Amino acid sequence: MSTAASVSTRTDPGVHPWWQALPFAAVFLAFFVIPLGLVLMVSFWDFNEYELLPAFTWRNYASIWEGCGRLNEYGDFCVTLSTYLSTLKFALLSWALTLVLGFALAYFLAFHVHSVGMQTLLFVLCTVPFWTSNVIRMIAWVPLLGRNGLLNQGLQASGLSGQPLEWLLFSDFSVLLAYVHLYTMFMIVPIFNSMMRIDRSLLEAARDGGASAWQTLWNVIVPLSRTGILIGSIFIITIVMGDFVTVGVMGGQQIASIGKLIQVQTSYLQFPLAAANAVVLLLTVLMIIWGLTRVVDIRKEL
Template sequence: MKVTRETVTGWLQAAPLTVVLLGFLVAPIITIVIVSFWQATEFSIIPAFSLENYEFLFGSPVTYKVFAATFKYAFLTWAMTLAIGFTVAYYLAFHIRSQTMQIALFLLCTIPFWTSNIIRMISWIPFLGRNGIANQTLISWGVIDQPLEWLLYSDFSVILAFVHLYTLFMVVPIFNTMMRIDRNLIEAARDNGASGFQTLVHVIIPLTKPGIMIGTIFVLTLVMGDFITVRFMSGSQRANVGRLISNDIALLQYPSAAATAVVLLCTVLIVIGILLRFVNIRKEL
């Protein structure tokens, strides 16, 4: 291979990014994999090569329950963010006619992304609490006469918070692909007698698939790797894999946390691997 001047410039320009990713992405993952084979005592971790952590992990019924819960959260959040995200993106892309309005409404949807997730979670408390707005309203309407207990600190509140935090990750890529659909195709569908619904199902949805896939990857990986939303919104009463890891960390059981992290990473990578069969990300940029 001939190394040209352009190649060298390219390498130099890419060097800072490479250094950061090697130091803070690749090296940490390698470390986690190594440490996952180590042993831990109450006070320290000991270099070793033992499968103890994995044996314990795969031998415990808790692990399977927690993984099942993680998939449940991921699936429900995915289904809801997709339904809401697609609808919102469709409205913005095809029903808003002025470009200024489109940009304004799009920004309105994205601004919360740039504010704090923790605070957005906290802000559900006055809504969902035992004496919160939701219960007060339902009681005053006479729908219920006892406050609902499952609104806060339950699966319901966890999924609600996920949908609240992550729908944006669906809206943005779907909107982006929709904006690139050639408007003539839609006109052609209509000229050929397709109803609005038929155009949606046979033209728009197939052409929006790459955006849907990118949004799906975002939402699934964010939910599967989460630990703080589940901890906070369930009042520590529910668990997912992320919480398993963070609990081990809190007990200073780093090797065990590392083993769980490795299994989580593999799971996430398998899910992404499957999804990537449906979309070529590089082509979509």
């Protein structure tokens, strides 16, 4: 009887799984659900120059979209739409460039480096830049791309340019360069993981069937790597959409982004307005992720 009771206790699914999940649920509740709920709550508060007023109002959301129903006198969109378009532009360009670079590097590591030790070494080398702060890695570009930097001096010395190229630093180019430099690793890792799970006999079967290298890549490797591509895409888009440090440092405080707008609003103690912008940004990112998961059902692929 005691043996049967102990077996029944061990196999009872109604007790142990819930107790095991309780610590993770508590952490999720304390560090995600409650802070997110507080942001949502504050987004409906009123405020003035001196204090927050915990009274329900739609004013913050109305002020975000104020004037967005028409073009201004210069033929431009309202501030919010213009800022979102600028942020989406950087997110899409960063996603495209990191996808190309990340896929190429992951492909090389997975299919052209056959030694596990060499794969590990090269993979660790890819992570070396992460041993330092993102800000330091961004600032390292300034002596290279600045008006009197090494690149401009080299171009002028070689006669390729008669004057310094102003667009190399504190421009869209420098912001995009920093994004690719900082976040390509977030694309490499999930794609490499997906590629390492591909059955190599499928590649041999494709070659035996007369498929070229490009046909094998497009019809076998890319479809089987789509889970990693999706996960990497979510990483890149969510990080870039909410970033404000990179835009501020590499854009010379001259380029608008939603993250930068929220940071400025919090610095002026406009917390309800910043919270409303944060909620709108969160919903925008969630819609993008929802669209991506409609292309690839990640739950079936994992």
